[in-house]
Amino acid sequence: MQLQEWYIARAYNILSDAKPIDFDCGLLCHAKCCKGNSQDGMLLFPGEEKRFENKIGFVINDTPLGKTLICSGTCERNQRPLACRIFPLFPYVSKGAGRYKISVLRDVRAVDYCPLCDLELLPEFERKIRLATRSLLRDPECAAFLLQLTSEFTDVGNF
Numbered sequence: 001m002q003l004q005e006w007y008i009a010r011a012y013n014i015l016s017d018a019k020p021i022d023f024d025c026g027l028l029c030h031a032k033c034c035k036g037n038s039q040d041g042m043l044l045f046p047g048e049e050k051r052f053e054n055k056i057g058f059v060i061n062d063t064p065l066g067k068t069l070i071c072s073g074t075c076e077r078n079q080r081p082l083a084c085r086i087f088p089l090f091p092y093v094s095k096g097a098g099r100y101k102i103s104v105l106r107d108v109r110a111v112d113y114c115p116l117c118d119l120e121l122l123p124e125f126e127r128k129i130r131l132a133t134r135s136l137l138r139d140p141e142c143a144a145f146l147l148q149l150t151s152e153f154t155d156v157g158n159f
Contacts, residue, residue, distance in 0.1 A: 004047040007139045008082070011132035015085040016078065018128040020121040028115045031073070041068030042083035043149075046141040052081070065152065066145065082132070088114040089126065091133035092153065093146040100137050104129045108153045 019025075044052070044060070044067045052058045057072040069081050077085075088110035092103045104126045111117045136142040 002047075004139045004141060005050070007135050007142065008045065008048055008051075010135040011082060012085075014128050014132040014135065015082070018085060018125050019077075020088070020116050020125045021119065022122070025116055029113070041070040042081050042087075043067070044069050045082050045136065046139070046145050048081055065149070082136075086129045086132070088116045089121070089129055090149075090153070091129055091146060092150045093133070093137065093143070094150065095147060100134075100143070102130055102133050102137075104133075 041059075041061060041063075043063075043065055046066075049060050049067050049069075052060060052069055057075065059070045061068050061070065069083075086107075088107050089104050090107035092105055094101045094103075106117050133146070136146065
């Protein structure tokens, strides 16, 4: 196993039982985040596409921001990519004095349609996202990806 795969596997493990609320949030919105078309999808972290190549029910697309994963609309929590596991939050990352600062906040892409953005989420959920992000930041490619996304999202003016 390559080091990047190990960091991703560790993040998956940390987030394996993480959930934003104590019940199926899809009941609130009829699973809006699991519906869409070929233009939608969840952004994959670098190297994460290996977990979904040739896997039935998933399609990988290339976009300007990176690779996205489109699913059939239903899957087990343990089959979901990192972006699904942390939704509707996102680890905004900045770097200064040789250290990373992680701010786990609402994902700017979720605020317009996810009802969880208006609810208080489980504190353990945010803590696990922070721990998983620390693992991902050990991989240079994942760190660059998180810094780039943070830059893209802050340019939108919502951070």
